Amino acid sequence: xxxxxxxxxxxxxxxxxxxxxxWVIFRxxxxxxxxxxxxxxxxxxxxxxxxxxYSSLLPYLSQSMxxxxxxxxxVEDKLLGIxxxxxxxxxxxxxxxxxxxxxxxxxxxxxxxxxKEGEEKMVKYSLQKxxxxxxxxxxxxxxxxxxxxxxxxxxxxxxxxxxxxNSICCDFAITTLVEDFVISFAIQNFGFASKFLDTSEKLPIxxxxxxxxxxxxxxxxxxxxxxxxxxxxxxxxxKFYLSLGTGVKKSxxxxxxxxxxxxxxxxxxxxVGTNVKNFSIYYSFIPSSFLSSTHxxxxxxxxx
Numbered sequence: 001x002x003x004x005x006x007x008x009x010x011x012x013x014x015x016x017x018x019x020x021x022x023w024v025i026f027r028x029x030x031x032x033x034x035x036x037x038x039x040x041x042x043x044x045x046x047x048x049x050x051x052x053x054y055s056s057l058l059p060y061l062s063q064s065m066x067x068x069x070x071x072x073x074x075v076e077d078k079l080l081g082i083x084x085x086x087x088x089x090x091x092x093x094x095x096x097x098x099x100x101x102x103x104x105x106x107x108x109x110x111x112x113x114x115x116k117e118g119e120e121k122m123v124k125y126s127l128q129k130x131x132x133x134x135x136x137x138x139x140x141x142x143x144x145x146x147x148x149x150x151x152x153x154x155x156x157x158x159x160x161x162x163x164x165x166n167s168i169c170c171d172f173a174i175t176t177l178v179e180d181f182v183i184s185f186a187i188q189n190f191g192f193a194s195k196f197l198d199t200s201e202k203l204p205i206x207x208x209x210x211x212x213x214x215x216x217x218x219x220x221x222x223x224x225x226x227x228x229x230x231x232x233x234x235x236x237x238x239k240f241y242l243s244l245g246t247g248v249k250k251s252x253x254x255x256x257x258x259x260x261x262x263x264x265x266x267x268x269x270x271x272v273g274t275n276v277k278n279f280s281i282y283y284s285f286i287p288s289s290f291l292s293s294t295h296x297x298x299x300x301x302x303x304x
Contacts, residue, residue, distance in 0.1 A: 055148025058096025
C-alpha cells in the first residue's frame with residue numbers, strides 16, 4: 001500500500017471516534033440489555049447480561065451458561081461476542097468464572113485517487129478490525145459483598161492489516177447489596193498498549209458506578225421494576241456520562257429502557273426480551289439522528 005492511501009485510511013479511522021482515548025472495542029462491549037438495567041438484575045434471568053459489565057456479579061450465577069451478543073449499525077460496523085460462564089461453589093462461598101471473545105469490524109471504505117497517468121482508480125479497504133479475549137473471576141469476600149477481576153487482551157488492525165497494535169488491560173469490580181439496592185463500582189481498562197505507528201492509542205480507562213433496585217411491585221402477578229442509574233467517568237477524555245434506565249418484568253416478558261446524557265448519538269435504548277426455561281433472547285433498538293440506527297440482540301442458553 002502506498003503512503004498516500006494509508007494516510008487517507010488513518011484519517012477515516014480516526015474520524016470514527018470523537019473521544020480522546022482510542023481502543024473502541026473496550027467501549028463497544030455491550031449486550032442487548034443496557035448496562036444500567038442489566039447490572040441490577042441479580043434475582044432474575046437478566047443477570048446473564050450483567051456479568052459482561054461487572055465481573056463482581058459472577059458469584060450470583062446459579063447455572064453455567066453460553067451467552068452470545070451482537071450488534072449492527074452506527075455506520076457499517078458490526079460486533080459479535082460470545083462468553084461462557086461457570087458458577088463455582090465451595091466452602092469459602094460462591095464464585096464464578098467467565099471466558100469470552102469479542103470481534104469488532106468497523107467496515108470497508110472505498111478510496112479513489114488519480115495515478116500518474118491521470119487515470120482514476122478505486123480500491124476498497126477494511127478500515128479497522130478488533131479482536132478481544134477476556135477471562136474474569138468473581139468471588140464473595142464478605143456477606144453480600146463480591147469482588148471480581150477481568151484480564152483482557154486486544155488486537156486492533158487497520159487498513160487491511162497493514163498496521164496493528166496490541167493491548168493488555170484489566171478491570172476490578174465490587175458489588176454490594178444494601179437492602180433492596182444493588183451497588184456496583186469498577187475501575188476498567190487499566191493497562192498498556194503497544195505503539196501504532198509512532199504513538200500509542202490511549203486506553204479508555206474509566207471509573208464506573210451503577211446503582212438500582214430489582215423490586216417486586218405485584219407479588220400475585222410477579223411484576224418487577226428495575227429503576228437504575230449508571231455513571232461513568234473516562235479519565236483520559238475527562239468526561240462524565242450519565243445513564244438512567246428502567247425495566248419491567250412480568251412473567252415471560254421483559255421490557256427495558258435507557259437514556260444516556262452527554263453524548264450526541266445513541267442516547268435512547270429500548271427493547272424487549274423473554275425467558276423460557278433455560279433459554280433467553282433479548283433485542284434492543286438504538287435510534288440515531290445522523291448515522292445508522294443500531295440493532296442489538298443477545299441469546300443465552302443455561303445448563304444445570
